[in-house]
Amino acid sequence: MTVSKSTVLVLDSSDPEPLARFYATLLGGTVEPAAGDPDLLLVSSPTGIVLGIQRDLGQAPPSWPRPEDSQQAHLRILVAPDALDEAEREAITLGARPVAAELDGTRLDRRSAVRRCTDPAGHAFVIAAVPGVPAT
Structure with missing residues (x-):
């Protein structure tokens, strides 16, 4: 029997409350504290939990998009x-x-179907146009 599992991507932040509110507003969701963990906030959308924001007083923003660095992970x-x-x-x-x-020394075209951003704490995310996603 396979154990039922769920996952959530967690971003570290030295100040998690404003970052959680940023994502909750952007994604049309809500923020709730995680049961049993006072340093973790969960951002939920109408479809379920989509993101965790965890307090990490030593968190430093990623240095992406410098050419020598990788963005590691992004939303x-x-x-x-x-x-x-x-x-x-x-x-x-x-x-x-x-x-x-x-990319390769050529500036990305603004007409691209992907827009690259960082959140207020410096984490990378992209907004991607995908056919079939319902418009609101």
């Missing part, structure tokens, strides 16, 4: 193709910072 937020620009504006209004990434 991919999926939106309908016709909602990409609006979703990017919403994220930036909430405190996200757009990332001017380059």
Whole structure:
């Protein structure tokens, strides 16, 4: 018998409350403390838990997009193709910072179906246009 499992991506943050509120607002969700762990907040959307934010007083933002560094991991937020620009504006209004990434020395085309950003604590995320994702 396979044990039932669930997973959640957890981001470290020296100040988890504002970061959790950023993602809850961006994803249309809510923030709740994790049972039994006072340093972990869970961001839930109408479809379930989507992200954890954990207090780590020593957390330092990733250095991506420097060419010598890897982004290690990132969130991919999926939106309908016709909602990409609006979703990017919403994220930036909430405190996200757009990332001017380059590939092979060539600046990425703004008409791309992917917009690269960092959250207020410096974690990488992208907003990606995906056909079939319902528009709101």
